[in-house]
Amino acid sequence: MVVLKSLHPPSEGVRLQQADTTAVLDGKRLGSGTLFVAEAHLSWFDGSGMGFCLEYPSISLHAISRDLSAFPEEHLYVMVTAELDDEAEAEQQDKASDDEESDSDSEDSGTITEIRFVPSDKAALEPMFSAMCDCQALHPDPDDADTDDDDYEGEEYDVEEAEQEQGRGQGDIPTFYTYEEGLSHLTSEGQATLDRLEGMLAQSVAQQYHMAGVRTDVPSVEFEDGMEVDSSTVTGQFDDADVDHW
C-alpha cells in the first residue's frame, strides 16, 4: 500500500522527530531513517530522502510494544486501515498483496497495514507514543454525528442556567469581567452609560484639579469663560499638583 516516494519532510507543526528509526512495513524492513510526528501527517524518511506519509484518520491504533515474542525489538506499533469508501485503494491493495500475504481477503474494515517504528533509542518510545496521541486528538472523526457546532452554544446556556440555579441563594453576587472582556459585552446602551459615567468621572477629577486654586465648590463647567482668566493669573499655581490629567 505504502510506496516509498520522494517527499519533503514536514516543515511545520512537528511535535517530534526521531532519527535512527527503522520502519518495518507489514514485516518488511525498510531500513533506518527519521520519523516525523507532525500535526498534519505522520511521516518517515530514509537516508536517501525517500519516504512515506500517513494521515491520522487512517491510523486505527498505535501502541508501545515491548513484547519480544511478538517482535524481537521494542517498538512503536501503528495499525493503518484503509477507509471503507476508499474502494480504489482497497482494490489496489488486494492486487498488490495477493501473492505476498494470505490475509488479503476482504475484511469489513478493509485492508490493514501494520507498521512498526523501531528507534535505536528505546527511551524515545514514550515521547513518540505521546506525540502521536496528541496529534490523533487533533483529527477527530468527521463522520461522528455527535460533534455539533451547537455544542458551543449549549455551553453558554448552561452557564446562565447554572447562575440562575445558584441565584436562589446568591443571586446578588455579580459576575466580574476583566476590562477587555467587559468591554466586549457592552450593548450600545451600555456603551452610552459607560461614556456618561466616564465623563462624570472626568469632570469630578477636573473639579478637584481646580480646587487646588481659588475656586473650591463651584463646578468649573459654569465658568468656562472664566477659565481663560484663571489661567492667565494662576499660571504655575498647579505645577505642584499631583493630578496628572490630560
Place this chain on the structure above:
Amino acid sequence: MDVSHSIRERTIAENSLVILLQGLHGQVTTVDLRDESTARGSVINVDAFMNIRLEKVLYRDRRGRVSSMDDLFITGRNVRYVHIPDSMNIIETIETQLAKIHRVRNFGASGGRKEYSKKK
C-alpha cells in the same frame, strides 16, 4: 481522570454516553475494535471522541495472535464495543462524571468571582 480542559469536549461528553466511558478510569476492560481485534487493559483516558488509551494491554489481533503492549491508543472511530465491568454501577458512574463537569463549570460561582471560560 481529570475533566477535559476543553469546553467543547466537556459539552460533547455531557451530552453523550462517552461520559460513562470516562468513568472507567483505572478499570480493566476489554475493547472490541471494528476489525474484530480486541484489547484488554486498564483505562488511562477516554476523550470526548472516544479515543481510548489503555495500559498494560493484552492485544489479540483479528487472526487471534496475542501480544502485550505497554501503552495503547485506539482511535474512537475504530471502537466497536467497550466492555463495562460487571462490578461497576453505571448510573452512579454517569452521575459522578456529570458532577465533576458541573463542578469545573461552576468553579468560583458560590465564592463570588466567576471565571468566564473564554477560548482566546
